[in-house]
Amino acid sequence: MERIEHGSEIIWYDPECFDAFNRDFFEIDYWREQDAIRGKAVGRNTTWFVEDEVCHKVLRHYYRGGMIGRVMEDTFLHVAESKSRAMAEFTVLAKLHRRGLPVPRPCAARMVRSNLVYRADIILTRIDNSRDLVAILQERALEKAEWHHVGKTIRQFHDAGLYHADLNSHNILLDDSGKSWLIDFDKCHFRQTGSWARENMERLLRSFRKELNLHPEFNWKEADWRALLSGYRAS
Structure with a gap:
């Protein structure tokens, strides 16, 4: 640097x-x-x-x-x-x-x-050939394996001690190869293990529910959250 x-x-x-x-x-x-x-x-x-x-x-x-x-x-x-x-x-x-x-x-x-x-x-x-989950879910549903991968990716960040101050569905990207990315790390920082990881996930769940109410066509359901959690917990 x-x-x-x-x-x-x-x-x-x-x-x-x-x-x-x-x-x-x-x-x-x-x-x-x-x-x-x-x-x-x-x-x-x-x-x-x-x-x-x-x-x-x-x-x-x-x-x-x-x-x-x-x-x-x-x-x-x-x-x-x-x-x-x-x-x-x-x-x-x-x-x-x-x-x-x-x-x-x-x-x-x-x-x-x-x-x-x-x-x-x-x-x-820039993360080329990628879109955020909100944009994708307005066009199509994600496969269970895709949700599993998103959950696994988030777990990698939490295992690294990263607290994402604004973990929401707009700040998770999928690229054309199916890889998950996180963006927008303003006000993010590292923490010791604690309840913050659970609170981070609860914030993300509220984000999906909010977007579901905002968009007439939003291909998300509670079962998708369970698939995401399955990937998160399997890591």
């Missing part, structure tokens, strides 16, 4: 992810000028998909949620560099990637300080 400090800007980056790193990589206008934008995902905020000489990447700016987000949309109170949102997520992802767990590879993280606050961005590798 390399580090750059330029005025109020601090950047961490993995040189293996780039031919030659450029601080402008965090600016969407740079990618627009290179005609390198390959799409975007629009939810609460916009995540950009870009492409360079090495691979497809994801560029994400950090925003606040909840009521405070209406006042401090994308600013956070200043903290130590390693505890900033981008650097903390970069660190967690780097550890998981080194362990061979199915996560996006962290490429670069940035914090830009301004008085008592900072803004943050992160660049990750």
Whole structure:
């Protein structure tokens, strides 16, 4: 991991992810000028998909949620560099990637300080040919073996001590080969064994039930959850 400090800007980056790193990589206008934008995902905020000489990447700016987000949309109170949102997520992802767990590879993280606050961005590798479970389940049901594999994958993260702060059906991807991936590790961290793993799974179950109520066509049923748990417990 390399580090750059330029005025109020601090950047961490993995040189293996780039031919030659450029601080402008965090600016969407740079990618627009290179005609390198390959799409975007629009939810609460916009995540950009870009492409360079090495691979497809994801560029994400950090925003606040909840009521405070209406006042401090994308600013956070200043903290130590390693505890900033981008650097903390970069660190967690780097550890998981080194362990061979199915996560996006962290490429670069940035914090830009301004008085008592900072803004943050992160660049990750994109999981090609993949979709989240919500998108898939609106088109088709998953086979029992697929649910089993999803459960097994989640168990691998829990066995590694990873607490996923937002484990939900949008943050689990399946690629064309049937491999499961987890994404969105903002505010995630490692913990000792405890009841948090069960609470994590309960959160995921609530997510499936919520999506079932939101979408007229959503191919999920309680038996699918039991199949997922079978894979989780068999690991």
